[in-house]
Amino acid sequence: MDNSATRNDPLAPPVTYNPQAIEQKWQRIWQQRGTNHTDLQRAQRPFYALMMFPYPSAEGLHVGNLFAFTGNDIYGRFQRLQGHNVFEPLGYDAFGIHSENFALKVGKHPMDLIPQNISNFQRQLESAGLMVDWRYRLETTDPNYYRWTQWIFLQLLKKGLAYKKQAAVNWCPSCKTVLANEQVVSGGFCERCGTAVEQRLLEQWFFRISDYAPRLLENLNHIDWSETTKTAQRNWIGRSEGAEIDFETKKVNGDGCEIRVFTTRPDTIYGATYMVLAPEHPLVESLTTPAQKKKIESYREQTTKQDLVARKTSTDKTGAFTGSYAVNPATGNQIPIWISDYVLMEYGTGAIMGVPGHDQRDFDFAKKFDLPIVRVVCGEREDANTPLDNAFVECEGGTLVNSGIFDGFRVEPAKKAIVDYLAKNDAAKPIVNYRIHDWCISRQRYWGPPIPVIYCDECGTVPVPEKDLPVMLPFIEDFKPDDSGVSPLARHEEWYRVACPKCGKTGRRETDVSDTFLDSAWYFLRYPSVGNDEVPFEKSVTKKWLPVNSYIGGNEHAVLHLLYSRFIAMVLHDMGYLHFEEPFTRFRAHGHIIREGAKMSKTQGNIVNPDEYIEEWGADAFRTYLMFLGPYEQGGDFRDASISGTRRFLDRLFASVQSMTSDGEPDHDVMRKLHQTIRKVSEDIPRLSYNTAIAAMMEYVNVLRRGERTPHRDEVVPLITLVSPFAPHIAEELWEQNGGKGSIFDSAWPAFDPALAADELIEMVVQVNGKVRSRVMVPRDIGEKEAVVAALEDQAVAKFVTGAPKKVIFVPGRLLNVVV
RNA sequence: GCGGAAGUGGCGGAAUUGGUAGACGCGCUGGACUUAGGAUCCAGUGGAGCAAUCCGUGGGGGUUCGAGUCCCCCCUUUCGCACCA
Numbered sequence: 001m002d003n004s005a006t007r008n009d010p011l012a013p014p015v016t017y018n019p020q021a022i023e024q025k026w027q028r029i030w031q032q033r034g035t036n037h038t039d040l041q042r043a044q045r046p047f048y049a050l051m052m053f054p055y056p057s058a059e060g061l062h063v064g065n066l067f068a069f070t071g072n073d074i075y076g077r078f079q080r081l082q083g084h085n086v087f088e089p090l091g092y093d094a095f096g097i098h099s100e101n102f103a104l105k106v107g108k109h110p111m112d113l114i115p116q117n118i119s120n121f122q123r124q125l126e127s128a129g130l131m132v133d134w135r136y137r138l139e140t141t142d143p144n145y146y147r148w149t150q151w152i153f154l155q156l157l158k159k160g161l162a163y164k165k166q167a168a169v170n171w172c173p174s175c176k177t178v179l180a181n182e183q184v185v186s187g188g189f190c191e192r193c194g195t196a197v198e199q200r201l202l203e204q205w206f207f208r209i210s211d212y213a214p215r216l217l218e219n220l221n222h223i224d225w226s227e228t229t230k231t232a233q234r235n236w237i238g239r240s241e242g243a244e245i246d247f248e249t250k251k252v253n254g255d256g257c258e259i260r261v262f263t264t265r266p267d268t269i270y271g272a273t274y275m276v277l278a279p280e281h282p283l284v285e286s287l288t289t290p291a292q293k294k295k296i297e298s299y300r301e302q303t304t305k306q307d308l309v310a311r312k313t314s315t316d317k318t319g320a321f322t323g324s325y326a327v328n329p330a331t332g333n334q335i336p337i338w339i340s341d342y343v344l345m346e347y348g349t350g351a352i353m354g355v356p357g358h359d360q361r362d363f364d365f366a367k368k369f370d371l372p373i374v375r376v377v378c379g380e381r382e383d384a385n386t387p388l389d390n391a392f393v394e395c396e397g398g399t400l401v402n403s404g405i406f407d408g409f410r411v412e413p414a415k416k417a418i419v420d421y422l423a424k425n426d427a428a429k430p431i432v433n434y435r436i437h438d439w440c441i442s443r444q445r446y447w448g449p450p451i452p453v454i455y456c457d458e459c460g461t462v463p464v465p466e467k468d469l470p471v472m473l474p475f476i477e478d479f480k481p482d483d484s485g486v487s488p489l490a491r492h493e494e495w496y497r498v499a500c501p502k503c504g505k506t507g508r509r510e511t512d513v514s515d516t517f518l519d520s521a522w523y524f525l526r527y528p529s530v531g532n533d534e535v536p537f538e539k540s541v542t543k544k545w546l547p548v549n550s551y552i553g554g555n556e557h558a559v560l561h562l563l564y565s566r567f568i569a570m571v572l573h574d575m576g577y578l579h580f581e582e583p584f585t586r587f588r589a590h591g592h593i594i595r596e597g598a599k600m601s602k603t604q605g606n607i608v609n610p611d612e613y614i615e616e617w618g619a620d621a622f623r624t625y626l627m628f629l630g631p632y633e634q635g636g637d638f639r640d641a642s643i644s645g646t647r648r649f650l651d652r653l654f655a656s657v658q659s660m661t662s663d664g665e666p667d668h669d670v671m672r673k674l675h676q677t678i679r680k681v682s683e684d685i686p687r688l689s690y691n692t693a694i695a696a697m698m699e700y701v702n703v704l705r706r707g708e709r710t711p712h713r714d715e716v717v718p719l720i721t722l723v724s725p726f727a728p729h730i731a732e733e734l735w736e737q738n739g740g741k742g743s744i745f746d747s748a749w750p751a752f753d754p755a756l757a758a759d760e761l762i763e764m765v766v767q768v769n770g771k772v773r774s775r776v777m778v779p780r781d782i783g784e785k786e787a788v789v790a791a792l793e794d795q796a797v798a799k800f801v802t803g804a805p806k807k808v809i810f811v812p813g814r815l816l817n818v819v820v
Numbered sequence: 821g822c823g824g825a826a827g828u829g830g831c832g833g834a835a836u837u838g839g840u841a842g843a844c845g846c847g848c849u850g851g852a853c854u855u856a857g858g859a860u861c862c863a864g865u866g867g868a869g870c871a872a873u874c875c876g877u878g879g880g881g882g883u884u885c886g887a888g889u890c891c892c893c894c895c896u897u898u899c900g901c902a903c904c905a
Contacts, residue, residue, distance in 0.1 A: 228824060228900095235823060238904065263905060276905095317903090340903095347904045354905095360821085361903055435904050558900085592899095597831090628845070629832065634825085637832055644858090645845040651860095683836090692834070695844035702844090708861070765840045770886040772840060809885050815839050819885050 017654035019618025023729040027126060035743045036088075036131045040528055040541055043085030048545050049076035050524055050584070052553030052561070053091045055098055056117040058106070061124040063600075063608040063626070063638065064554075067593050070623045071632050071688065072552040073130045077725040078685045079550075080131070081749040087545060088131050089527040091138035092118050095146070096516035097175060100447035104480055110447050111475055114141055124610060129619050129728050131745070136530040140519035145526065146449035147470030148536035149519055152568065153441075153452060154463050155575060161208045162441075164461070169440060171200040176481040177444050199304065205451060205512065206438040209567045213237050213434040215581075216566055225587040226633065232558035238435025240264050243419045244349065245428040247275060249326035249337065251286040259283060259326055259337070262348030262433055265358060266422075267414035269330040270403040271376035272353035273366070275337045276319065278345035279303045287337055289323025296320050296339065303341040317342055317365040328353075329427040330404070330418070340365060348433055356391065363391040376402050377411060439564065441515040446479035446488045448513030456500035456507040465501050471509070487511040521564040524548055524583060525572075537577075547580045555589035562587070588688055591635025593626075608638055620727035621647040627690035627726060636691075646694070650730055652701050653723060656716050657734045666712035671756060673703050674715055678752035681722045690726070697722055713738075718750040766791040767817040768800040784810040791816050 030036055040046075051072035054065050073088065080086040094114045103110040118139065125132070138145055156162040171177070174195040190197055209216075217237045220230045242264035251257055259275060277284055279300045288296045299320035319340030328335050335354075342361055343352050356366035356373040366373050377398040378384045384401040392398075395411040406414055406421075422428035442451065450471045452464035464471055474495045479488050489495060490511035500507035525537040528545045532538050547569075553561075562584075569583040593608075594600065600607050613622045625646040630636020677700040684693035700719060704711045717738060724731030724744050735744035759780055764787060766774045774796040778787060788808055791797050797818070807819040 231824060232900070235901070238901095240904075242905080261905080265905080342903045342905090344904065352905050359905065361905075364903095433904080555900090625845095631833085639832065639846070642832065642846045649845085655860095687836090691832095692844080695834070698844055705861095763840080767839085767886070770839095770884090775840070807885065809839090811839055815886090817839080817885055 017651050017730070019620055019650075019730070020615075022733045023127075023129065023619050026729045026732045027129065029732075030743075033743070035745065036133050037135065038085055038087045038133050040087065040545065043087075043544070045084045046545050046549075047076075047079045047084035047086045048524075048528075048548045048550070049079060049086055049088045050527075050548045050551045051088075051090065052551075052557065053093050053520070053523060054121065055096065056092045056094055056114065056121045057098070058102055058113065058117050059602070059607075060117075060120050061610055063610055064593055066128055066610050066623075067626050067635075068552060068554065068590050069125070069128065069130055070626055071590050071690065072550075073132075073623075074627065074685065074690060074725040075550055075552065075688070077131055077728065077745060078749070080745050081721065081724070081747070083748070086131070087136075087528065088133060089136040089138075089530075090125065090130070090132045090134075091136075091523060091527070092121070092140065093516065093520050093523070094118065094139050094141040095448045095519050097177065097443075097445065097447070098516075100445060100479070101175065103447070109475075109477070109479070114139075127614055127619060128610070128623065131728070136527050138523060138526055138530050140516075140523065143470045143472055144533055145523075146473075146519065148526065149449045149514065149522070150452040150464070150469050150471060151466060151536055152518070152522055152572075153514060154466060154469075155577075156207055156571060157453075157463055159571065159575060161211070161571060162205060163208065164203055164205050166201055167204050167206075167440070169200055169202050169204055170197045171202075172197055173483070176483050202442075202444075204440050204442040205510075205514075206440050207567070209439045209564070210434060210436050212567055212570055213239070213436050214432075215570060216436075216563065217434075219566070219582055223582050223587070224585060226555070226589040229555060229558045229562065229587060229589050232555070233563055236436060236559040236563065240433050240435075242266065242431060242433060243415075243428050244431045245269065245329065245353065245419075245422060246426075247326040247329060247335075247353065249287065249324055251283075252289055252324070253286065255286075257283065257286070259351050260349045261351045261353045262431065263353060263355075265355065265415070266418045266428065267400060267403075267406075267409070267411050268355040268358045268376050269328065269353065269418055269422075270400075270406070271355045271357045271374045272328050272330075272335065273333075273356060273372045273374055274335050274354040275326050276340045276343045276352050276354055276365070277322075277337065278343045278350040279339050279341055280345045281339070281343075281350045283351075284322065284339055287322045287324040292321055292323035296322060299339065317361070317368045319365065319369065321369075329422055329425070336371070338365075338369070346437060347435065357388055358391050358393055360391040360393065363388070374402060376400060439515075439517075439567075441518055442512040443515055444487045445481055445513055446473075446476070448516065449473065449519070450489065451510040451512050451514050453510040454498060454500055454507040455510065456503060456505060458505055459500055459502040459507075462500055462502050462507065468501070473513070487513060489513070517560055517564050518568075520561050521568040522572075524551075524565070525569075525578075543579060546578070547582060548584045549586065551584040551587045552590055553587070554592070558589065588633060590632055590688075591630065593629075593635050593638050595638045596640075597637055613643065617643050617647050618650075618729075620730050621650055624650065624694060624726045628694045630691060632688040632690050649694075649698050649701060650723075650727055652705060653719065654730060654734065656701065656704050656711050657720070657737060660711045660713045660716045662713045664712065666714040670703060670711070670715050672759065673700055674718060675752045675754075675757035678718060678722065678750050679754075679757055682749070682752065685725065694726065720744065721747065721750055762813055764790075764813075765815040766794065766797050767815065768797060769819055770817060773797050773800055780813055782812075784808070784812075784816075787816050788818070791818065 049072055051069050076086045076088040099110050099114060103113050172190040172195055174193045175190060217239055220233060242262055243266040244260050244262055246258040246260050249257060249259055319338045322337045324337045325334040326337055354362045356362040357375045358377055373388060375388055377392060378401045380397045398411040400406045400409045400414050406418060419428045419430055450473055452471045454462045454464060456462050476492055481488055496509040496511055498507055498509055528541045529538045565583055569578060570581045572578045573581040595606050595608060625643045628646055629638060677696050680696040681693045704715060720731050720734045731744050761777050762780045763775045764778045765772055766776060774794045776790050776794050778790050787810055801818055801820055805818045805820055809817040
């Protein structure tokens with residue numbers, strides 16, 4: 001291409017692609033014209049495209065953030081080109097341990113640090129060219145935001161869904177704080193610092209999310225979410241069907257009592273040869289005989305002291321005998337009552353029947369303490385008297401033995417029959433249990449919204465009146481937590497000493513703050529109402545924009561954030577504040593990016609800094625590359641060497657527009673390819689198959705320019721729109737150069753013409769005995785007879801066909817297989 | 821241990837329902853244009869073979885006219901959860 005003719009003409013359009021200049025130009029224009037603004041009130045076809053908001057870290061924007069946001073941005077821009085009024089807001093999740101720990105590390109105050117981080121993020125995000133309407137930006141640390149986070153707490157309190165209890169909680173000795181169950185990872189380590197977690201007894205605020213377990217589970221069947229995410233939630237909620245069975249026993253003082261157990265295998269009750277209670281089970285004391293008292297007490301002490309890691313990683317069973325016996329309601333036998341830490345107080349009833357023959361844990365325990373092991377289920381090819389060297393846990397094909405009147409029953413029917421039988425004496429009832437625990441929202445920390453409650457000696461626990469919200473988080477210098485188990489706020493009497501809202505006498509504020517996950521459990525409700533300080537979310541705008549049409553985010557939030565958000569929405573729905581109970585109609589989990597085959601980490605020093613790449617290659621090429629490097633829902637491997645490919649693609653696109661002509665007619669074959677490309681891209685974007693959409697466009701550019709031909713205008717122009725969601729700046733530039741008015745994003749997505757996209761001649765594959773022998777060009781709608789004739793005329797085929805074919809398989813428009 | 825995802829050229833990855841394995845890109849090889857090329861353009865690029873052809877989607881069986889795709893067994897990687905009765 002000869003540039004010299006236009007190079008000296010300042011009015012001529014730029015002839016080589018200069019991404020930096022183009023991107024600056026369009027980011028400025030977008031801002032001036034309000035291109036990314038959505039008129040929330042007047043929108044006719046609202047489409048809420050949400051992405052998980054970032055935590056504004058001091059290190060700046062991570063390429064993973066950009067990967068996530070770009071994927072959402074493409075989807076949002078595509079929907080806009082399809083005629084929707086797209087709302088694509090973004091904000092900052094700036095409260096929480098993360099920020100606080102970092103502030104502590106660098107010796108700064110989070111109130112100073114966070115605004116700095118946010119302004120850095122803001123700059124980076126703007127350089128990426130996202131279609132975000134920044135007028136609706138929110139920050140969870142803004143009193144105008146957390147005021148409503150506190151309001152939500154009060155609603156749950158009002159509804160009886162927030163309660164306080166003494167609980168053994170996970171305590172991180174390094175972060176010096178309580179952790180939610182979800183923050184304890186790999187069996188007992190702090191999610192953030194990796195320290196072994198200890199158990200502590202503290203008064204904590206909880207939300208009754210477990211009350212919602214059945215609905216949280218059931219609704220998963222009706223929402224359009226990534227299957228992997230739904231599976232993770234199902235597992236987390238952990239429904240199991242079983243029965244509660246009562247075992248009669250006597251307390252040491254002679255009173256009769258019952259021990260209730262939960263089991264999923266009531267069919268094995270004839271094999272229950274002992275019982276086990278959790279060490280902290282309330283009945284332990286009254287069941288312990290004087291002779292066993294010492295042993296039991298020392299065992300209980302040992303287990304409470306032990307940290308979670310030792311407790312959870314050890315498969316070795318420990319325990320102590322209480323000295324008491326219970327009656328097996330099926331056999332009538334006396335069976336010993338033990339305590340052991342392999343039984344968890346938090347699950348079921350905190351007590352189990354020990355069936356060593358058919359549960360491996362029970363088997364290990366029985367072996368260790370020499371308790372009788374009885375087989376009550378027999379496999380298909382087994383003998384009822386074969387001794388067990390491990391628990392026999394299979395159900396399918398199992399038959400009951402040594403089970404009295406139930407001998408010969410299959411496992412499944414036996415479950416019901418035995419429960420029914422015991423139920424006659426009120427000793428059993430079917431029950432469904434869930435693994436999910438109530439959500440502990442208390443944090444003995446500084447950097448969060450204070451829980452809006454006042455304690456009064458006269459009135460007890462008094463909610464802060466809604467008109468008094470927000471309870472402002474005060475600026476304090478000494479925000480470092482200590483191991484006292486209380487928040488740093490508890491050291492500031494001037495803050496927590498307040499009048500009781502009820503009686504006016506001196507009261508004391510709750511000094512704990514709430515979990516960050518509460519901040520993020522409702523932020524999507526707030527976006528459309530940002531700026532309205534009268535209500536958390538305004539009724540009509542909420543009705544119009546929610547639930548969220550499309551939510552894209554990381555699967556690391558599959559159970560935490562996404563479950564909590566569903567729960568909060570459900571509660572607000574039940575209280576009449578929302579017209580829906582599922583907040584995200586569609587959710588897709590994106591994958592994660594690694595670099596050169598390795599995980600990115602600060603310590604490895606292989607983190608991709610988006611600034612550098614945008615600087616060198618341009619935001620458009622960078623965005624396109626991120627989307628090209630792998631399937632969006634699986635992530636991909638970031639390789640520096642490969643970015644040049646997507647940049648070359650944009651160069652070639654740019655050059656095509658510069659060199660295109662309006663003279664003559666477009667080429668028929670090229671136009672067919674164009675329409676095939678439109679179809680492919682239009683199909684791929686909705687299913688987030690961005691990498692293949694880009695590949696299709698690259699292929700088309702190759703066709704456009706093949707043999708250094710001059711492309712026709714009609715061949716090129718629709719491509720600009722196809723590229724625009726991926727590379728918005730260059731698309732605007734080319735759109736303008738081509739005489740387009742306003743923003744390309746207010747134009748229409750090109751329609752594809754099915755007739756034009758269809759090939760007249762197709763390459764039919766010819767196989768002989770299933771092996772490809774040739775390919776012949778035939779009319780698209782060729783019939784079987786003609787196809788056989790055409791195939792046999794081909795030398796490469798005829799060679800392998802001797803005599804008449806035995807059979808012919810014809811796939812119209814595709815393939816012909818001759819069997820000889 | 822339980823659960824999810826995945827194993828395809830030198831590399832990242834394509835292949836809606838079983839129907840041309842390796843699209844697209846990187847890299848590499850050769851060529852063109854150049855004072856020059858980490859620019860651009862053209863051609864080639866799974867392996868073996870001069871060729872016809874044969875072999876190839878982690879391994880082993882199977883179903884089928886036909887299997888990367890479906891079924892059975894095994895191996896490896898990876899990510900969650902982890903004594904949940």
